[in-house]
Each structure stands twice: as C-alpha cells, then as structure tokens.
Amino acid sequence: MTPEGSLLHRARGAFKYGLEWIEFFGLAVIGVATSIAMGEEVLAMWQNNRVTLTDLLLMFLFLEVLTMIAQYFKSGQLPVRFPLYIGMVALARYLILDLKELTEWRMLAISAAILLLAIGVLVIRYGHVRYPYNEDRDTPPKKPYVRE
Template structure:
C-alpha cells in the first residue's frame, strides 16, 4: 500500500509527538537523578538502594540515547531495567518479604537474565538482514 499525503502527515505528526515524549522522559529522568543525588547528599549516606536507583536512571538514559541515535530499541535494555528494578525491590524490602516472595523475585531475575542471553544468542546467531522490510524502521 502506497502512503498518501494524509498518512505521511500522520506519520510526521506521530514522529513529532514521539520525539517530544522522548525529550520529556529524558528531562524527567535527569530531574529524578538530581533528586536522588540531593537525597543522598542530605542523608550523608549512600545505600545500595540509592545506587540501584541511580543505575535505573542511567539505564533509562542509555536506552533513550540509543533510541534517539539509531531509531531502534533493543529489547535487552528494558530487560536490564527490569533486573535492576527487581534487585532494588529485594534490597529495599528484604526484611518484610516472605521466603516464597524472595524466591519468586530471584527466579524472575534469573528468567530475565536467561531471556537476555537468548536474545543475545539469537542476535549473534541469526542477525537481522538489511532488507527492504527494515527500511521503514530506519527512517
């Protein structure tokens, strides 16, 4: 199907909204990072939970940077963020969690790590072609 002038206009409009949202997410992440740093400064102590939160923000910024520079988003990035978020949850709530919940969160982290390995293996073993079906993703 050939795009008409309205579908091109719609694509451009959606692209502008997408870019604006990405900039907003980046700015919100930078503000959140500043708030976390201010909290660390006020407490005069750095905890593992603080570091994991900063790593979450770093991964979000890395993911945004990669998306803005390449126009693609590897599925690994959200998976990394998921692992860090689950690890932070464990660190923060370990004293209040029942054993089965700790096991479930740890198993979730393991499953996500396995998923990352599978995705990486698939990407190396079966790389994407630069065929015509990818042309619309790079624009």
C-alpha cells in the same frame, strides 16, 4: 492523479510525521523527568550524608533509562534488552529494599524472575548474533532526528 499526490498518500505522510514528533516529544519528556529525578536523588544523598546500595541501584535505573533513550536517538531502534535490564535492576532493588518483610517464597519468586529475565537477555543476544536481521547486514542503522 498520481499515487504520490493522492490524499491518502499525503495523509499517511502527515500521520507518520506527527507520530515522529510525538515520539520525540515523549522521549524528551522522559529524558528530562529522569534527569530531574536523578538530580533529586543526588540531592537527597548529599543532604543525608549517606549513600546506600538502594540509592546506587536507583541511580543505575535512571542511567539505564537515559541510555535507552540515547540508544533510540543514535540508531532509531530500541533493543528489547534495555527494558529487561531495567526490570532486573528494579527487581533487585525491590528485593534489597524489602528483604525484611519478604517471605522466603516471595524472595525465591523474585530471584527466579530476575533469572528468567537474564535468560531472556541471553536468548535475545544469541538469536541476534546467530540469526541477524537482513536489514542489519545490508543497511546501516537509520538516524532519526539528525539533519544532514
């Protein structure tokens, strides 16, 4: 029996195919849920006749999640920077929302966390530009879920 026809080889292929569909379904659920949450937020702003900075930051978080999903579908890869951006905005939103209840030390800690995430993004960007992966130079990005 050839290695391509072996039971193990077929099982691996089926497992990989199953994981791709689970991944696709999970991303679709996240995308739909994020879109619904964004719509609810727009409706709440409309009903309140008011847009606050926290509303805008929450909308930005929703857009970042959708951008992260779109980036994955375009390239088949998920840059680590996107969750870092989401973390920075979430921390900034928390800082703005709870400013009156926060102690000075907690404000400093949150600000330091945002600064560390920003430094992390810079280090990742520098490393990616200065030391690109071999597959980045040699092959175009793969496009999953695209029929040709």
